[in-house]
């Protein structure tokens with residue numbers, strides 16, 4: 014089994030790398046980092062530099078790694094020094110919106126475009142992306158966070174559309190959108206104060222739960238949105 018994890022340097026991404034090595038001791042894991050390579054090594058793990066919004070880099074990686082069975086994308090963006098999720102439309106900023114769309118929605122499209130050949134040889138190919146429940150339109154009861162919500166909704170639409178195309182061209186593949194639950198990473202750090210007790214997961218717990226969800230999926234369940242506990246989230 015060969016698993017590629019994009020965004021393997023993030024809080025959830027690195028935990029997924031470690032959980033895959035643990036859960037599938039026979040697997041080779043290919044992990045990507047962007048700004049920094051984590052100080053974690055394993056004989057069945059290889060690190061590759063990838064700016065996931067750079068199509069040239071995605072193409073080169075696809076050519077380099079050959080066939081794979083699972084691709085899990087854990088790249089994502091919520092805030093940076095100059096931009097925070099918007100509480101009101103008055104705070105909407107076009108640059109922040111563009112960055113949110115680029116980092117949250119575009120990598121899965123580029124990875125799908127360039128890795129479909131790599132996945133095609135697998136008996137049970139899986140293409141999964143860590144999305145977020147706030148990207149569900151029907152589950153939006155609180156409002157706010159315009160750019161993040163819209164970028165995750167765009168991601169979800171892209172995954173659903175991909176699942177329809179691949180049902181024709183790669184019928185064994187399962188395309189999955191995943192909600193990890195609120196997880197203790199740098200992405201969620203500024204927003205953790207209101208999280209109820211027991212609802213802030215350590216990344217290791219999240220990674221284990223997400224792999225449990227993925228292991229139970231087959232191509233018959235392609236094109237759906239799954240929560241960390243295995244329940245389905247409406248689009």
Ligand SMILES: NC(=O)c1ccc[n+]([C@@H]2O[C@H](COP(=O)([O-])OP(=O)(O)OC[C@H]3O[C@@H](n4cnc5c(N)ncnc54)[C@H](OP(=O)(O)O)[C@@H]3O)[C@@H](O)[C@H]2O)c1
Nearest residue numbers: 022023024025047048064065088089145195196198200201
């Ligand atoms: N943590 C939560 O509570 C939570 C809840 C719901 C959904 N999520 C989703 O879970 C995913 C992982 O989030 P996290 O909490 O693990 O956040 P994180 O620790 O901030 O990790 C984000 C990852 O994205 C990478 N990244 C950003 N821009 C990139 C680019 N252009 N190319 C390649 N990699 C890039 C980062 O790498 P560099 O830092 O090297 O750029 C990092 O590895 C995200 O999609 C997030 O929206 C998280």
